Amino acid sequence: MTNPDTVIASPAATAGGFHPEVVAFCCRHCAYAAADLAGGKRQPYPSAIKIVELPCTGRIDIVNILHAFEDGADGVLIAGCLPGSCHYIRGNLYARQRLDYIHGALKEIGLEPARARMINISAAMGVQFAELASEHVETVRALGPSPLRGQAQEEGNPA
Amino acid sequence: MIVAEKKPLEAVARMLENYDRVLAVGCGTCVTVCFSGSGKEVAALAASLRMKRRIEGTPLAVGEGMVQRQCEWEYLDPLADQVKNYDAVLSLGCGVGVQTLAKRFPGTRVLPALNTLFMGLPTEQGVWEERCQGCGNCVLDKTGGICPVSRCAKQLFNGPCGGSQNGVCEVDATVPCAWHMIWERAEALGMTEALMEIEPAKDWSTSRDGGLRRMVREDLRAPREETKEG
């Protein structure tokens, strides 16, 4: 985000002392620009949304998403271009397939698949970005904190 | 290539129930190409196992390792220092890789994270299919390069059978009849005449039925002192 001042926490997202953290993987051609537009228009969306800029949602890897959850994210949002509008032709369609795969993986791990969601928007849809992002934060808030939150992490590769 | 697929996470987790520290090791050859044992797959499985065990309240440390080929001794030696730090090794190699690791590290439990499926190839992006069962006596010269052992459900040598329907095998509507393909290929090559000959029963003693198979190239073996004459 270029203008963090415009990102306003929604009261609902912080109710009950639970402040969800949602990592939003945003394609630079659409969702990232849409988030920027929302900011420019002073359209609020929850501070829970932590944006990671991607060149295309086709860049998203299942490992990125798993690591986000492992590091304590309560939810993940993948935001890509509208179907048929991917600048790399099918990147957003691949991302959608990987999300299906991730839903299966989350179930096996013991996390609710609904914690990960994909949305498709254009660069001009700042208002919709704010709405859909808020909607996902509410979903995640209803699910409660991730059981992986704030726990001490065991080392992967001890020296 | 050897094609393998991931075991369900639950099955892998069950093998690791009694361990606190495990090293997941990928293989950079066949199972990397079929997306089951690459570095990324190692990272994904390691993260999944760590998360599952943390949620269950019994944390598991999962280290991540990678070798170019698990099926050759030389490639395993650099793992020795890493292996020492763990209770068990979880191999994301094919069955050969698992066994090579187990032999190389006799004091460590080595467990399979994959199910090894077959020798085959990618027929389209994301789809792999069997092509050879290692019968030990290849007949592809007679069948136009289409294997009746791996691709015909009945392993016929004088097909097709009566179940061949419009090019489709009777056992599965998504499987093309191998013998239909063999015939079409023979027609294209002008070789149908040869297919009219009755093929005698195949000698299966070269296949898996005879127990462990071994290939020896005497010229490549390390010379033994007593037979060495210079």
Ligand code: SF4
């Ligand atoms: S005939 Fe035997 S060796 Fe040849 S491809 Fe078929 S199974 Fe493999």
Ligand code: SF4
């Ligand atoms: S239909 Fe064709 S492939 Fe299937 S069993 Fe008969 S001959 Fe073999």
